[in-house]
Amino acid sequence: MALAGYNASFVPAAKLYRNVGNGLFSDTLESLAPVIDAALAWGDYDNDGDLDLILAGYNGTTNITRLYRNNAVQGNLAPFAPAPAGASIIGKTVTVYWYDSGDPNQSGGLTFNLRVGTNAGAGSIVSPMASATGYRRVPRLGNMGERTSWSLNLR
Numbered sequence: 001m002a003l004a005g006y007n008a009s010f011v012p013a014a015k016l017y018r019n020v021g022n023g024l025f026s027d028t029l030e031s032l033a034p035v036i037d038a039a040l041a042w043g044d045y046d047n048d049g050d051l052d053l054i055l056a057g058y059n060g061t062t063n064i065t066r067l068y069r070n071n072a073v074q075g076n077l078a079p080f081a082p083a084p085a086g087a088s089i090i091g092k093t094v095t096v097y098w099y100d101s102g103d104p105n106q107s108g109g110l111t112f113n114l115r116v117g118t119n120a121g122a123g124s125i126v127s128p129m130a131s132a133t134g135y136r137r138v139p140r141l142g143n144m145g146e147r148t149s150w151s152l153n154l155r
Helices: none
Strands: 002-006 012-021 024-027 036-043 052-058 063-068 084-090 093-098 149-153
Touching: 002 036, 002 052, 012 036, 012 052
Parallel strands: none
Antiparallel strands: 002 012, 012 024, 036 052, 052 063, 084 093, 093 149
């Protein structure tokens, strides 16, 4: 977890905390640029399997932007791909279903991307926020959120 803003003495600050479980976090003591009016975002910009951090804000005299690369030896393992559960057609509505999946790094919190196209590999009807290999293009929830089904009305 990354936080930025004023500390208790009203001085710009930014801190990085590690989740140690049971709702507890410990200060990593990593040195981050102290900023207020900050924006922070996590993403795997170097595609090495772990999350990197970008921080932007104001330190009281100038605007600052910093990219912090995570050089952890052990990367984040990819979640398991969801298995298809089936589909149904009722009138002009097609509904596809898939089973929830698992993640070796966490319990819960998975979101899904769905791609639907007019031919194999296409995303002309529903475009995912990932490549065909599953590589995420944006650090956001999948286009289906946590749902495990989706309906399309045919014309």
